[in-house]
Amino acid sequence: MIDKSIIEETAEVLIKANKDRAIEIVKNYLSDGGSPLELMEEGFIPGINATGDLFGRGRLFLPELIQAAEIMKVVTDMVNETLSGGINAKQEKGTVLIATVQGDVHDIGKCIVVSLMQANGFKVHDAGRDVATQQIIETAIEIDADIIGTSALLTTTMPRQKDLEVVLKSEGLKDRFKTVVGGAPVTPRWAARIGADAYAKNAQDGVEKIKELLSVE
Amino acid sequence: MLGYQIEGITNEQLHRIHHASIKILENTGIKIESDEATEIFHGAGSEIVKKGDCFVVKIPPSVVSDCVQWAPERFVLYGRDPKHDHLIEPGSSCYTLFGENSYTNDLYTLKHRTCTKKDLGDATRLADALDEFAIIEKCMGSRDKPAETQSMHNYEAIVSNTSKHAFHGFFSGRNSIKIVEMAAACVGGMENFIKRPCVSTTVCPTSPLTLSKNCCDVIIECSRLGVVVCSITMPLSGATAPTTIAGTLVVQNAELLGSLVLTQLTSKSTPFIYGSVGTIMDLKLGNPAVAAPECGVLNVGTAKMAQYYGIPSWCGSGVSGSKLMDVQAAYEFNTNTAIALLAGSNVIYGCGSIESGLTFDFAKLILDAEQLRNLKWIKNGMDISDETIALETIQSVSSGGEYLSSKHTLKHMKSMSQRDLFDCMDRDTWVKKIGGKDIIERAYEKARFLIKNHKPMALPEGAEDAMEAIINECEI
Numbered sequence: 001m002i003d004k005s006i007i008e009e010t011a012e013v014l015i016k017a018n019k020d021r022a023i024e025i026v027k028n029y030l031s032d033g034g035s036p037l038e039l040m041e042e043g044f045i046p047g048i049n050a051t052g053d054l055f056g057r058g059r060l061f062l063p064e065l066i067q068a069a070e071i072m073k074v075v076t077d078m079v080n081e082t083l084s085g086g087i088n089a090k091q092e093k094g095t096v097l098i099a100t101v102q103g104d105v106h107d108i109g110k111c112i113v114v115s116l117m118q119a120n121g122f123k124v125h126d127a128g129r130d131v132a133t134q135q136i137i138e139t140a141i142e143i144d145a146d147i148i149g150t151s152a153l154l155t156t157t158m159p160r161q162k163d164l165e166v167v168l169k170s171e172g173l174k175d176r177f178k179t180v181v182g183g184a185p186v187t188p189r190w191a192a193r194i195g196a197d198a199y200a201k202n203a204q205d206g207v208e209k210i211k212e213l214l215s216v217e
Numbered sequence: 218m219l220g221y222q223i224e225g226i227t228n229e230q231l232h233r234i235h236h237a238s239i240k241i242l243e244n245t246g247i248k249i250e251s252d253e254a255t256e257i258f259h260g261a262g263s264e265i266v267k268k269g270d271c272f273v274v275k276i277p278p279s280v281v282s283d284c285v286q287w288a289p290e291r292f293v294l295y296g297r298d299p300k301h302d303h304l305i306e307p308g309s310s311c312y313t314l315f316g317e318n319s320y321t322n323d324l325y326t327l328k329h330r331t332c333t334k335k336d337l338g339d340a341t342r343l344a345d346a347l348d349e350f351a352i353i354e355k356c357m358g359s360r361d362k363p364a365e366t367q368s369m370h371n372y373e374a375i376v377s378n379t380s381k382h383a384f385h386g387f388f389s390g391r392n393s394i395k396i397v398e399m400a401a402a403c404v405g406g407m408e409n410f411i412k413r414p415c416v417s418t419t420v421c422p423t424s425p426l427t428l429s430k431n432c433c434d435v436i437i438e439c440s441r442l443g444v445v446v447c448s449i450t451m452p453l454s455g456a457t458a459p460t461t462i463a464g465t466l467v468v469q470n471a472e473l474l475g476s477l478v479l480t481q482l483t484s485k486s487t488p489f490i491y492g493s494v495g496t497i498m499d500l501k502l503g504n505p506a507v508a509a510p511e512c513g514v515l516n517v518g519t520a521k522m523a524q525y526y527g528i529p530s531w532c533g534s535g536v537s538g539s540k541l542m543d544v545q546a547a548y549e550f551n552t553n554t555a556i557a558l559l560a561g562s563n564v565i566y567g568c569g570s571i572e573s574g575l576t577f578d579f580a581k582l583i584l585d586a587e588q589l590r591n592l593k594w595i596k597n598g599m600d601i602s603d604e605t606i607a608l609e610t611i612q613s614v615s616s617g618g619e620y621l622s623s624k625h626t627l628k629h630m631k632s633m634s635q636r637d638l639f640d641c642m643d644r645d646t647w648v649k650k651i652g653g654k655d656i657i658e659r660a661y662e663k664a665r666f667l668i669k670n671h672k673p674m675a676l677p678e679g680a681e682d683a684m685e686a687i688i689n690e691c692e693i
Contacts, residue, residue: 061500063455103364105250105429108456112503130429155319156364156388184575185319203503 002038010043014051015060017067019074026078036079045121048072052119056204062112069119092123093216097145099127099136101160106153109183109203113149116203122210133163140177147210149200152183161186162194169195178213182206220598223559225517231525234463234518238470239278246275247426247475251433257482274475281474284481290527292488294352294445295413297404298380298674303351305490305529305563310596311351312554312589313384314344315536315570316419318357318577322542324665332577334359338374339668340569340577345379346671349586354419354566355385357577368392369399369688372416376403377681380674384447387418390434395687397442402683403676417445419492422472424450424457428479436476440483447531447564448476449492453505454515456498462511466518469493477528490564491523494533494574507536507573508549513556520560532557535567535585536574542581542657546571550585551592558596579668580660587637594634605629638663 006029013022029039051068054060096117100107107129117124125143127136140148152158161181168174174195181191182200191199197213200206211217241247246264249255250271258274259265265272291306303311321332324339337357344350359370368388375383376399387393396418401410418439420432428436439446450472452458458465473491480487496512498505506512516532523530534553539545550567557565568589569582599605610625620626638659640647647653 055501058501062498062503063500105423105427108453108498109503155358155360156367159364184573 002034002042006039007043007046010039011047011050014044014047014068014071015054015064017064017071019067019071022071022075023078026075030079030082036082040076040079044072044075048119048121052116052204052207055116062115065119066115069115072119093121094146094210094214095123095125095143096147096149096210097125097127097136097140097143098149098151099131099139100129100151100153101136101157101164102130102132103160104152104154104157105129106183107151109153110151113151113182113200113203113206116207117210120207120211122207133160133167136164137167137171137173141173145177146214147180148177149180149182149206149210152181152186155185158183158185158190161190161196165195178210180206180209180213220596221559222561223517223556225560226521228525231521234466234470234522235525237467238474239281241426241467241471242276242281242474243278244275245426246273247428247471248273249428249433250430251428251437253437254428254433254479257437257479261478261482276475276478280482281478284478285474285526285528287481287485288477288489288526288528289486290529292445292529294382294417295415296381297376297415299413301351301381303382307524307527308561309563310558310561310593311564312568313350313352313354313564313566314340314356314582315533315567315574315577316354316356316385317574318570319360320572320576321357322576322578322580324579324661324668327661329576331360332357333361334370334374336577337371338378340579340582341375341378341383342671342673343579343582343664343667344569345381345673346667347582347586349589350568351381352564353379353381353383355383356569356582363692365389366392366688366691369395369691372396372399373684373688376400376416376684377676378673382415382417384417384419386420387435387439389431390438391691393418393435393438393442393444395691397444399684399687402687403680405677411443414442414444417447417490419447419449420476422448422450422476424452424472424495425468426472426475428472428475432476433479436479437483440480440487443484443487445488445490446476446480447490447492448473449494449531449533451493451505451533452495454495454497454511455500458495460497462514462518465495465515466522469495469515469519470522490529490531491519491526492531492533492564493519494536494566495519505573507538508553510552513553516553516557516562517560520557520562523563524561529563530561531564531566532560532562533567534562534565536570538571538573540572540576542571542578542584546581547584547588550581551588554585554589555592555595558592579664580657583660583663584638584656587639591634591639 055065114124114126150161178197180198181196188199198209200209255272261280264275294303321336340356355371362370400416401407420435450469452465452469454465458468477489480489495515497509520530534557535550537546537549568585569577
């Protein structure tokens with residue numbers, strides 16, 4: 001049974017972005033013969049969820065969230081190394097491909113979405129900005145994505161989100177990927193009109209929508 | 218008369234910002250996503266380093282200082298109608314609309330909806346009717362038109378509704394050439410346009426330290442065509458620039474100097490405007506806080522850096538984060554607009570916009586214009602002379618008299634500030650005269666009246682057909 005003080009400290013090191021201490025906790029726990037799965041499931045995973053929750057409630061700054069996500073990645077890698085037979089300590093909830101559409105070079109919002117999704121246990125592939133529709137689809141197939149999320153900040157590039165839906169349908173891929181659209185001028189109405197599976201008004205909302213689409217917690 | 222001014226930054230501090238930006242340009246470089254622009258920088262002695270699909274250019278300090286010298290300090294922004302010519306020079310200031318709204322509150326139903334080419338035309342007509350706006354900026358996109366030619370449709374809507382000088386983003390190199398052809402058709406041919414260019418472009422560097430392909434293409438084409446280039450960068454402190462305002466100023470200065478250099482290397486003495494709509498990112502929400510106090514402080518930096526280089530400045534200020542025409546919208550407009558004006562910014566843009574620059578509101582434009590009059594009045598400050606001290610008049614009225622019937626009052630009363638919609642009536646008069654109506658309702662009424670009744674200067678014969686033909690040719 002994992003010690004309660006360790007559970008509390010895992011959440012604290014994530015929130016306070018104390019990477020060195022996080023590494024120390026993992027090392028000490030494992031060398032004492034503790035179960036790596038238990039450390040993740042009872043310690044770090046609830047910890048990172050609490051971090052995301054605090055951000056959602058406006059209690060945490062975005063850079064703190066990004067630091068927490070980075071620590072989470074380091075910790076997960078350390079734990080995975082100790083496990084044999086390719087069992088992953090942290091089963092990813094799903095794979096998300098994310099891109100800013102062609103013609104659009106704005107991507108700061110997208111970077112926030114990437115961090116928050118990683119913090120929430122999704123595997124995220126960031127295809128970058130100004131990405132052509134065909135390229136988005138090819139990458140989605142290659143990485144076997146569950147979700148394709150696109151962002152458009154300009155009204156002149158929003159039609160590329162529609163193009164994606166059209167091409168996915170014409171190539172018979174619409175059922176293979178769920179699509180989420182976002183970006184400042186994008187609205188739920190636009191998402192419905194073009195046939196996207198969801199509209200995300202911000203990063204937090206994006207995480208919620210993806211959880212709904214994939215029926216995960 | 219310069220009037221009241223914010224100083225706030227010493228020359229030594231401006232030097233420090235300048236030198237930091239010069240170091241960035243020389244050692245870190247800026248990313249240029251256009252091969253043609255890379256060639257131009259390279260030809261002038263910049264080092265080029267491959268980064269991904271494009272190049273980072275490292276610009277020597279001597280190239281930057283030459284280009285700054287070549288960029289003019291004063292130039293005329295020509296109207297289609299010469300009475301609207303606006304001289305931009307040290308000490309001059311003017312206001313204009315905010316550029317990238319995607320929605321509007323419908324003028325009649327007040328319903329929030331996607332904006333159209335007609336909305337852009339109506340808003341432009343309204344700004345044409347308001348004397349507070351010396352120049353026009355595209356305030357909405359023609360979202361009912363195709364993306365590739367939208368900037369051409371935008372220009373058609375603008376030029377058909379105003380004879381003032383117009384700014385808007387030309388979007389691409391091809392569209393730059395086509396928009397200039399359209400503008401030429403509206404002033405009686407290319408020869409006339411070259412003498413009196415009546416349209417200018419805005420371009421946007423991408424923070425941090427990137428000039429996208431479209432940005433470079435538009436800069437290059439417009440510099441060749443003799444069109445004024447207004448480069449407006451939007452660093453977000455904490456996200457695309459350092460959290461500190463000084464650091465943000467260094468980043469934006471490097472981006473603006475980079476675009477300035479491209480204009481001058483393409484065509485020496487191209488008129489260039491040094492612009493910013495920078496602000497902070499709210500790091501709890503992940504959204505830009507467009508009207509944060511940092512925006513006001515950064516605008517002082519923008520205006521002062523431009524003055525340091527002897528080039529005109531353009532400050533984004535007055536846009537509100539509020540979704541409604543409410544008290545927040547008014548406070549936010551006023552605070553940062555007043556600061557940008559007092560800092561000596563040559564163009565202040567942000568009028569008519571709420572929801573962080575996503576929604577244009579017609580009543581907001583009317584009320585912003587009225588408040589701009591007040592701010593300008595304050596900036597002009599107080600004239601102190603024998604005439605204004607009025608010693609003789611004070612002695613002659615003496616104690617217990619009145620000034621209503623004095624000659625001095627008759628002579629100076631028209632220079633007092635005037636109110637239009639802002640109300641200082643007593644309650645009974647307010648109820649009788651205007652039915653106790655809210656100012657926003659009265660502002661919409663005024664907007665409807667002006668849009669219906671104001672007649673902008675007509676286009677010359679054949680101009681409409683010529684513009685339509687140019688657009689059609691690009692849409693085939």
